[in-house]
Amino acid sequence: MTGKRRQFGRIRKLPSGRFQARYLDPDGLLRPAPETFETKADADDWLAEMQTAIRKKDWRDPDAGAVNFTEYAEAWITERGLMPTTEELYRRLLRLHLVPTFGEWDLDEITPPRIRTWRATLLATGKSTTTAKAYRLLKAVMATATDDELIKRNPCRIKGAGKESAAERGIATVDQVYELAELVGPRWRLMVLLGAFTTLRPEELAELRRPDFDLVAGTVRIRLAAPELNTGRRALGETKTEAGKRIITIPAAVLPDVRTHLELFAEKEPTGLVFVGEKGAPFRRTSFGRIWRKARAKAGMPGFRFYDLRHTGNTMAAATGASLKELMARMGHASVRAALIYQHATSERDKKIADGMDAEITRRIGRGAPPPAEA
DSSP states (O other), rough: OOOOOOSSEEEEEOOTOOOOEEEOOOTTTTEEEEEOOHHHHHHHHHHHHHHHHHHHHHOOOOTTTTTTHHHHHHHHHHHHHHHHHHHHHHHOOOIIIIIITTTTSSSGGOOOOHHHHHHOOOOOOOOEEEEHHHHHHHHHHHHHHTTTSSSOOOOEEEEEETTOOOOOOEEEEEEHHHHHHHHTTTTHHHHHHHHHHSOOOHHHHHHBBBGGETTTTTEEEEEEOBBBBBTBBBOOOOOGGGGGGGEEEEOGHHHHHHHHHHTSSSOTTTTBBBBBBTTSBBHHHHHHHHHHHHHHHHHHHHTTTTTTTHHHHHHOOOTTTTTTTHHHHHHHOOOOTTHHHHSSOOOHHHHHHHHHHHHHHHHHHOOOOEEEEOO
């Protein structure tokens, strides 16, 4: 008696005596099994698995992961709409630390064992922070590939591999902040004071303009930022996050320095830049870096970074009794609670934070601190 005719797929015996299984995928393409089978029963079992996967909508195109990693990762970065500094970082991590290992492989060839070997090799060079950053980028790219159904599961599964153990940031005293402000010279004195006592980021300081200061209200408004890329290009654009657009009250003890700087050093145009070099060029991180390194060395603070001024100011603000939401609003810190921060961190309370900081500054140096000397 003739057996029941197969309803899904076809099996044929090859001249070698082994069996080949084929089936039509959901798109109507004929798909052969990736290998031949010793028995017809084995081929039949494999076809049954494919049929079940299609019925349950678990079937995945076996050729989907045959996408070159480098091409996919580069497109991933381009499509993200990243800030210039973030895009520069990602492309550098990709070029230096991911492409050398994974560049010629397809997405489905990047397996957990291969990732563990790559990570261990990179860690062995002593670059723990770089390793964590590169791993996070790889994990994000592969997560999108999973969402795109190019691979079935993200192969980045090492717990804690994306966490960084950053060195503890330095905190300066008020006296040390003013010493650094003196040592960088009159032209850059205000940049140091604002970096500490209004906790502005370097890229925010770089794009401050005359109208951003309200000397009657004693505030500074942050609207834009101009980070400097490693190429030296000044990437003018939005602040790091939407929360970065904010108005900050300046401690009263610092306002005389603001007035002096605007009179002597800022561009004279109504919308001129606040911080420019001696020849009138916009602030450059590289040029200022040489001045900063000399100043901190003279102050006996060789490892103190300019960004640590921001940490110093945030610590001072916290000591005034400001709430977490108020601190985050003053810092321009981005989070999922951004809307809540803007709703509840009022300008009145921000004034109290600045007043508290002002009391500490005044106690240390006296309200009659001499203004910076004219260049």
